[in-house]
Amino acid sequence: MGAAYFYHLTQRPLVETLRMLLSKSLENGWTVAVRGAHSAQLEALDVALWGGAADSFLPHGMAGGPHDADQPVLLTTQMQATNQPRCVMAVGGAEVEATEVAALERVCILFDGDDEAALARAREQWKTLTAAGASAQYWSEESGRWEKKAEK
Template sequence: MGAAYFYHLTQNPLDRTLPILLGKARAAGWAIELRGRDPRRVQWLDERLWVMPEDSFLPHGIAGGAHDADQPILLTTGAGDAANDPACLMAWDGAEVAPEEVTRLDRVCILFDGNDPDAVQTARGQWKALTAAGRAAQYWSEESGRWEKKAESGA
């Protein structure tokens, strides 16, 4: 049974924070579903991941291709799209996460922009829904300039 990790982005934007988390998840040997809501934003993130420095290359693809099952990191726009059998789900831009996914996967990461009041409200709702369903969750903040665990709810 996994846990949901909430990452409150206040110092660094998504495209700077996500590669670090993706690198750690890949180092753990996990296939990853990277779930957004808007196909245009998924395309934007795909382009950002391709222009990273060579020493931090993250092999990935957008769901809907012929080789989805082989992708270490698969960008999707909805639940059930991940043909790569992920052990880790990273949701961003308010993408939905079901309690069953937290149970089934090794790790669920929910990243949200702390400078966007709507994103913060959405993340609070996700925290409440997942913890009310009995799922373990941790809340991490970077407001001090480094990541610190600020809250934890056990399963």
């Protein structure tokens, strides 16, 4: 049974945190779906992920291509990713269901701490998922490094 990890971004930009989490996921041998609510945000993340340092290459692709099922990391707006992910990373307030938290190794929900709407959406997701029995952890980088602040 997996868990939902909530990452409250206050120090680092989304793409930097996403790089770190994707690298760790790939090291674990997991396929990943990065789920966004809007394709424009995913397109920007796609460009940023390709533009990293040569030693930080993250193999990935945008959903809708002929090789989606083979992608170790697939950026998508769809609930069902064709790469059979073991981890989902939700950005931009993308939908997450308690059943997938239970079925996957991990679900990561990344949200901007400077955006009141994003904070409200993350709180709503926490309440919904934990009320449905999903295991959840809240991680904050207030101190400059990631620290677990709550667990349910």
